[in-house]
Amino acid sequence: MTEQGKSCNWALEINDLTVAYNSKPALWDVDLRVPEGVLLAIVGPNGAGKSTLIKATLDLIPRAAGSIRIYGKPYRQARNLVGYVPQRGSVDWDFPTSVLDVTMMGLYGKIGWFKRPGKKERELAMSALEQVGIAHLAHRQISQLSGGQQQRTFLARALVQDAQVYFMDEPFAAVDAVTERAIVNILKELRERGKTVIVVHHDLQTVRDYFDWVALLNVEMVAVGTVYEAFTNDNLRKTYGGRIAGIGAASGAIDVTSTRDSAEYAEVGDAV
Numbered sequence: 001m002t003e004q005g006k007s008c009n010w011a012l013e014i015n016d017l018t019v020a021y022n023s024k025p026a027l028w029d030v031d032l033r034v035p036e037g038v039l040l041a042i043v044g045p046n047g048a049g050k051s052t053l054i055k056a057t058l059d060l061i062p063r064a065a066g067s068i069r070i071y072g073k074p075y076r077q078a079r080n081l082v083g084y085v086p087q088r089g090s091v092d093w094d095f096p097t098s099v100l101d102v103t104m105m106g107l108y109g110k111i112g113w114f115k116r117p118g119k120k121e122r123e124l125a126m127s128a129l130e131q132v133g134i135a136h137l138a139h140r141q142i143s144q145l146s147g148g149q150q151q152r153t154f155l156a157r158a159l160v161q162d163a164q165v166y167f168m169d170e171p172f173a174a175v176d177a178v179t180e181r182a183i184v185n186i187l188k189e190l191r192e193r194g195k196t197v198i199v200v201h202h203d204l205q206t207v208r209d210y211f212d213w214v215a216l217l218n219v220e221m222v223a224v225g226t227v228y229e230a231f232t233n234d235n236l237r238k239t240y241g242g243r244i245a246g247i248g249a250a251s252g253a254i255d256v257t258s259t260r261d262s263a264e265y266a267e268v269g270d271a272v
């Protein structure tokens with residue numbers, strides 16, 4: 001644990017956060033406190049503001065109101081503590097660079113942007129690529145990767161950062177079942193090492209298996225807490241409205257009817 005970690009209970013503390021795009025709120029008065037060393041899922045329908053929450057936390061977009069602290073400090077003072085895996089569709093994969101180069105970008109916070117990475121940096125990056133199972137693709141251009149391989153590249157880049165708090169926006173999108181298992185194991189290993197991992201997640205079926213904390217978001221924060229406390233049928237209904245059918249309390253089975261956009265959901269409404 002870092003010195004900052006010792007002086008503050010919360011890995012992440014968000015108070016009264018409001019973010020708007022073109023004066024339309026995407027997040028409204030959101031509070032979120034995440035203790036150190038948990039694996040937290042952020043769930044909510046398409047357009048709920050999940051990516052916006054992460055981007056606001058990393059100062060990538062402006063906020064209309066509210067405060068955000070990472071180990072008690074604003075992002076600009078805590079950036080070395082933070083690792084980020086963006087949502088895959090938000091990245092230009094045609095950019096001419098190799099898997100190894102992208103992975104080494106995770107080290108720039110440590111070595112400085114203007115210093116060329118050396119042997120040690122390359123070894124660290126290669127070992128992260130081995131951890132995510134794509135060391136053999138190190139010299140491949142990123143435009144020539146499959147979706148799951150792109151996802152693993154980003155995960156490797158986050159791993160070399162050796163951060164305290166990780167933000168991952170849908171790391172399981174476009175990956176096969178084996179890759180998903182491999183990623184989950186890496187996330188759990190990070191937690192074992194006292195890291196805090198915050199993951200935007202869509203598959204409600206696996207929330208109980210993969211995570212110990214959950215935040216249910218739909219523009220407003222519906223509930224946050226341990227999976228046991230917060231991942232209830234009632235909270236799921238509040239978050240997804242009529243879009244969830246047959247939440248089996250006994251079996252834990254959850255049937256999310258589709259992943260279409262919110263506007264379409266609103267029309268489907270109670271018929272689902």
Ligand SMILES: Nc1ncnc2c1ncn2[C@@H]1O[C@H](COP(=O)(O)OP(=O)(O)OP(=O)(O)O)[C@@H](O)[C@H]1O
Binds near residue numbers: 045048049
């Ligand atoms: N740059 C932008 N300009 C205008 N509106 C935006 C912008 N980015 C996001 N939005 C809108 O803000 C809302 C929240 O978007 P966000 O990407 O945070 O949702 P999300 O919960 O991550 O959804 P998904 O599950 O589809 O990834 C949506 O209504 C979206 O259309």
Ligand SMILES: [Mg+2]
Binds near residue numbers: 051052169200
């Ligand atoms: Mg998103």
